[in-house]
Amino acid sequence: MSSETIIGVSGGISAYKTAFLVSSLVQDGHGVTVVMTRAARKFIGAATFRALTGRPVVSGPFDRHYPLGAHIELADKADLLCIAPASADLMAKAATGLADDLLSTLLLSFTGPIVFAPAMNSAMWEKPAVQRNIKTLRSDGHHIIDRKPAGNPAAAPAKAAWQSRPKSKPRSSAYSRRKNECATETERLQRKTSNAN
Numbered sequence: 001m002s003s004e005t006i007i008g009v010s011g012g013i014s015a016y017k018t019a020f021l022v023s024s025l026v027q028d029g030h031g032v033t034v035v036m037t038r039a040a041r042k043f044i045g046a047a048t049f050r051a052l053t054g055r056p057v058v059s060g061p062f063d064r065h066y067p068l069g070a071h072i073e074l075a076d077k078a079d080l081l082c083i084a085p086a087s088a089d090l091m092a093k094a095a096t097g098l099a100d101d102l103l104s105t106l107l108l109s110f111t112g113p114i115v116f117a118p119a120m121n122s123a124m125w126e127k128p129a130v131q132r133n134i135k136t137l138r139s140d141g142h143h144i145i146d147r148k149p150a151g152n153p154a155a156a157p158a159k160a161a162w163q164s165r166p167k168s169k170p171r172s173s174a175y176s177r178r179k180n181e182c183a184t185e186t187e188r189l190q191r192k193t194s195n196a197n
C-alpha cells in the first residue's frame with residue numbers, strides 16, 4: 001500500500017545514506033517529500049532528493065509554495081515523518097519542543113507517527129544530554145531506530161591516521177637548545193644548594 005512520507009534530513013555525515021532510503025521508498029511506490037535543515041545541505045545536495053522524489057525539497061518555513069505554512073500543509077497530507085539522519089541537535093530541539101526552522105516546527109505540527117534514526121559518533125552518542133533527549137523522545141511516544149555502533153570501513157584509513165598523529169607539536173631547535181640550557185642551569189643550582197648544606 002502506498003503512503004505519503006516526509007523524510008527529514010538533518011546535518012550529519014550519514015545524510016548520503018538517506019538518498020538510498022528515499023530511492024527505495026519511491027521505487028516501492030510511496031510518495032516522498034524531503035525536508036532538509038540548513039546544515040543537511042552541507043552534506044548532500046537538494047538536487048539529489050529532487051531527482052529521486054520528482055518533488056521540490058523544502059527547507060524554509062516561509063516557502064511561497066505553501067501559503068498556509070509548509071509545516072501545516074506538509075503535516076496535513078503525510079502519514080509518516082521519518083528523520084534520517086537525526087542529528088544530536090535536532091533531537092535536542094525535538095525533546096524540548098524548540099521550533100526555530102521548518103523541520104523542528106514540522107515535528108510539532110505533525111500528528112502522525114514520528115521515527116528518528118539517530119546518527120553520530122560514539123562520543124556524542126554517549127553524552128548524558130543526548131541519552132536524556134533520546135529517553136524523552138521515547139517517552140513522548142516517538143520511535144527511535146537503534147543506532148548501529150560506528151564502523152565505517154571507508155573512514156578507517158583517515159581515522160587511523162588521525163589516531164596516530166603526534167600528540168604534541170614538533171619543537172623548533174631553538175626550543176630544544178633553550179630546554180637543555182634550562183636543564184643544565186637547574187642541575188648547577190641543585191649542586192650549589194646541596195654543597196651549601
Ligand SMILES: Cc1cc2nc3c(=O)[nH]c(=O)nc-3n(C[C@H](O)[C@H](O)[C@H](O)COP(=O)(O)O)c2cc1C
Binds near residue numbers: 009012039040088119
Ligand atoms: C563533518 C561533520 C560531520 C558531522 N556529523 C554529525 C553527525 O553524524 N551527527 C550529528 O549529530 N552531528 C554531526 N555534525 C554536527 C551537526 O552538523 C551540527 O550539530 C549542526 O548544527 C546540526 O544542525 P541540524 O540539526 O539543524 O541539521 C557534524 C558536523 C560536521 C562539520
